Amino acid sequence: MKTKYWPTAYQLVLTFIVFIVFTFPFIWMLMASFKTQVQVLSTDHIFIFKPTFKNYIDVFRENDYLRYLFNSFLVAVGSTIFSLILGLPAAYSIAKYRMHKLGTVILIAKMIPGITYLVPWYILFTKLHLIDTYTVLILSHMVIGLPFIMWVMIPFFEAFPVEVEESSWIDGSSKIRAFLSIVLPVSVPGIVTSALLSFIFSWNNFMFSLILAGEKTKTLPIAVFNFISASNINWGALMAAACIITLPVTIMALFSQKYIVSGLSAGAVKG
Template sequence: MTVTTVSYQRRRPTRARVGSVMRGVGIAVVTLLFVFPLLWMLSAAFKSSLQIIDPSYTIRFTPTLTNFETVFRVQAFGQYIVNSFIVAVGSTLIALLLGVPAAYGIARYRIKQATTFVLMARVIPGVSLLVPWYFLFSQLRIVGTYGVLILTHIFVTMPLVIAIMSGFFEGLPEEIEESAMIDGCSRLTAFLRITLPLSVPGIATSTILSFIFSWNNFLFALVLSNRNSRTLPVAIANFTSYASVDWGGLMAAAVVITLPVMIIALFAQRYVVAGLTSGATKG
């Protein structure tokens, strides 16, 4: 063995360690960039408004629950949480009931133009629809009801469901359904008993993402809701006024809005990854 070979073999572990360290540093930096705003929001929720804008209280401060008392007692955020939950669950369930069969038909009959047409709904700015929607719903005298909010949120959730599920169904072998139909099943029975159980990861992904998109929607609820049906993203504006901003209450309200979404994302991340990558490979 030559001296050059020995030297090269000694350098290889060193380069591997350096690469591993650099990779770890990169991951730590990216994680810090994403986590720091959340940590700052969480700490600010337990500070007074003066402590939030004072740099000397960045780390050392006495936690207070006054902001959360303002959120739930003064601003009555409990009702807004119920409103957001009703709208998000309702729009998600309807989008699944209509979107999953539509995605199956698009995938099995290879109607690519339909997918493009449905995804156009994600491109159209929502603000361009608010004026005709408000005029129509006001004529029907249903502005401010849960039904209006659920109906408009379907415009956001259904294209998402169809886009995810059509790719998922395309990744499932069609021979499985053909075997079931040879055994006497109709196409509907094969879909319900064979294809639908196999598509649980995709359905879970569609459900989670649709719920999150509906939960965070601000524009539609801002125009089409009233005091009784107001959702959380709209209610958070109660902490801002022309003259001042209640930063403590605003951060506490932001925690209330963000916490359910973070919990759902934390426990369901493996379904999201499985569902989004299932249609990437076929065969």
């Protein structure tokens, strides 16, 4: 009995420690969003305090956060959808025709820091008069989302049995129809995983929005800077805004957790 009990207890302790380490920043952020400025900066009674909703009221009363929320949602959804439309057929072609060199190029493109695109993109879109538009933000966020979706989906399509597709071709189905009606439905876990992570990357993207967005298309990560000045940082309102940014993607991740786990595990195994 002891042999069976102690490994389990050991694993529980390690799991609890890892859980505390990784969730403490989020817990602190959540608690700070209900504190006053004095309570946030004080080291006394970190976990015992009188909560206040003033920070959340200030976020929506002093700033147009509903518009910022809409901008972030529109850009994230738009970049994810267009990345899926282009990335899924591209990943399928690379996988089925064994274009490994092109797959390596996609991986390199994914690894290149996004900041290297900023100067040429800013010059290009300034000439095209697209600065401070949703178009430029969606295109710039696709620089990250598109290679990532292709990188995740290539192992999925490589693992898909070619015999299933060939049998559908014999039955008179075209390659495009077989891809849409057979391959994609089976690959739903991978599609959901790559789409969700691409959405999160776009939702949290700060760099592209800082340079390419304006007052009309400002997103939530940029709007957070409203609480940071040269002389003071409104920590309570800043944490409240951070919670507002985190909440949508957290809910999405919780509801699609089973797809993420199965998607990442299935995509990591070929054959």
